[in-house]
Amino acid sequence: AQTSYAEPYRPQIHFTPKEKWMNDPNGMVYHNGTYHLFYQYYPGATVWGPMHWGHATSTDLMHWQHQPIALYPDTLGYIFSGSAVVDKNNTSGFGKNGQIPLVAIFTHHDTTGEKKGRNDYQNQSIAYSLDNGKTWTKYAGNPVLKNPGIVDFRDPKVMWYEPQKKWVMTLATKDRITFYSAPDLKNWKKESEFGDKLGAHGGVWECPDLFPLDHNGKKTWVLIVNLNPGGPNGGSATQYFLGDFDGTTFTPSDTATRWLDYGPDEYAGITYSNTGGRKIFLGWMSNWLYADKVPTEKWRSAMTIPRDLGLKQIDNNLLVVSSPSKELTKIQSKSVALQNLNVTKPFDLSTKVGQVSIPCRIDLNMDKAADFSIVLSNDKGEEVLIGYDHNNSQYFIDRTKSGKVDFHKEFAARHVAPRFLKNSKMDMTLVVDVSSVEMFADDGLSVMTEIFFPTKPFNKISIQSADGVLIRKLNY
Numbered sequence: 338a339q340t341s342y343a344e345p346y347r348p349q350i351h352f353t354p355k356e357k358w359m360n361d362p363n364g365m366v367y368h369n370g371t372y373h374l375f376y377q378y379y380p381g382a383t384v385w386g387p388m389h390w391g392h393a394t395s396t397d398l399m400h401w402q403h404q405p406i407a408l409y410p411d412t413l414g415y416i417f418s419g420s421a422v423v424d425k426n427n428t429s430g431f432g433k434n435g436q437i438p439l440v441a442i443f444t445h446h447d448t449t450g451e452k453k454g455r456n457d458y459q460n461q462s463i464a465y466s467l468d469n470g471k472t473w474t475k476y477a478g479n480p481v482l483k484n485p486g487i488v489d490f491r492d493p494k495v496m497w498y499e500p501q502k503k504w505v506m507t508l509a510t511k512d513r514i515t516f517y518s519a520p521d522l523k524n525w526k527k528e529s530e531f532g533d534k535l536g537a538h539g540g541v542w543e544c545p546d547l548f549p550l551d552h553n554g555k556k557t558w559v560l561i562v563n564l565n566p567g568g569p570n571g572g573s574a575t576q577y578f579l580g581d582f583d584g585t586t587f588t589p590s591d592t593a594t595r596w597l598d599y600g601p602d603e604y605a606g607i608t609y610s611n612t613g614g615r616k617i618f619l620g621w622m623s624n625w626l627y628a629d630k631v632p633t634e635k636w637r638s639a640m641t642i643p644r645d646l647g648l649k650q651i652d653n654n655l656l657v658v659s660s661p662s663k664e665l666t667k668i669q670s671k672s673v674a675l676q677n678l679n680v681t682k683p684f685d686l687s688t689k690v691g692q693v694s695i696p697c698r699i700d701l702n703m704d705k706a707a708d709f710s711i712v713l714s715n716d717k718g719e720e721v722l723i724g725y726d727h728n729n730s731q732y733f734i735d736r737t738k739s740g741k742v743d744f745h746k747e748f749a750a751r752h753v754a755p756r757f758l759k760n761s762k763m764d765m766t767l768v769v770d771v772s773s774v775e776m777f778a779d780d781g782l783s784v785m786t787e788i789f790f791p792t793k794p795f796n797k798i799s800i801q802s803a804d805g806v807l808i809r810k811l812n813y
């Protein structure tokens with residue numbers, strides 16, 4: 338069962354560890370009606386340390402059950418990020434008597450080798466479970482993919498490539514991606530490299546993902562590459578490429594750098610495996626700039642809400658769109674629908690819906706683009722502004738005066754994301770929790786995730802617009 342939800346800043350509808358340090362989501366796999374979420378976990382402190390894989394499960398992507406730690410560090414090293422697959426054909430041979438194994442593929446990070454100044458201390462290993470992810474056995478032949486001498490060599494994301502009946506591993510290798518393949522999850526061979534002179538390179542490439550998405554009957558491959566630092570609003574962030582994959586090579590369709598989430602607080606995001614054509618994305622809701630300094634005492638960090646990914650064409654540009662996973666409609670706490678709200682002076686939502694409660698979800702629709710902001714606030718004058726700046730065609734989130742901000746010099750800031758639509762109607766969905774907001778604008782073309790720490794919980798939501806805005810529909 339979940340832990341106490343009454344502590345300051347404890348998210349109510351986002352996954353958090355009961356206690357201690359968490360970073361990346363790992364091994365996300367859907368199996369037998371259960372969504373598994375493993376995660377980078379250090380049970381010894383509220384700062385990063387020897388990495389384990391923590392474990393939680395959910396059947397609805399909203400309520401999570403804590404499970405015992407799945408993988409512990411061992412003589413080969415800490416257990417870094419990676420993925421998990423359902424080995425339906427038992428290609429690994431780990432299944433006995435017709436059992437279908439779950440196989441986790443992860444990085445072993447050997448601190449001894451690191452201290453000795455070697456550069457091959459990150460290697461890929463596997464473990465399997467024959468009891469639906471409850472317990473895991475590490476493969477005796479680990480590591481299965483040895484490091485050729487690249488210091489950053491990690492975060493394997495594995496998928497089944499049906500046309501050639503083989504597993505494909507997408508691996509972050511310093512400042513590019515290397516693809517490997519194996520028939521059995523054990524014998525990996527290099528296929529190709531990607532990323533030379535392409536994409537954002539302000540930091541090291543980490544936590545990649547590769548999967549196809551359907552757009553009007555046409556398959557487009559998405560290559561996600563997390564980057565730290567070098568994000569559009571500072572620190573860590575998630576970029577992606579679109580193109581084609583033939584089992585060996587990823588060929589990008591253009592040279593553009595695209596961002597899945599422009600906010601500072603979505604990182605290491607990748608998708609669930611074994612969900613068919615549906616792609617569910619989830620990230621770590623923090624930033625390496627200040628993740629170990631945020632003012633929570635018992636635990637550190639939450640995950641974003643799960644998001645459904647799709648593709649949308651804007652002029653000649655194809656983009657990935659994200660929206661809160663369809664299961665999350667349940668967040669709508671009061672189900673109040675307002676129509677034709679003409680906001681010419683600050684409008685306090687409670688005058689129409691009664692006392693607002695957080696967590697909540699707000700959906701807005703407007704006939705045309707206009708300046709506005711939604712303000713979360715308390716009676717101490719602390720606030721977070723989420724809105725649109727029409728002159729600059731930018732969405733923004735401003736947490737400059739959001740309460741506790743001085744734990745890191747870059748935390749108090751106003752962040753922006755471009756708007757991709759022009760001269761057309763506008764929509765925005767906000768998912769607000771006790772210490773975070775996730776903004777999905779224009780059907781999820783522009784996405785921003787931000788965390789905040791007011792000294793007293795926000796209990797007021799208002800809408801402001803200097804020039805006035807007509808909100809056609811507001812669902813709360």
Ligand code: FRU
Nearest residue numbers: 361377388417418543544605
């Ligand atoms: C990304 C990351 C991964 C690594 C893990 C270690 O946040 O740095 O590249 O596997 O965290 O905890």
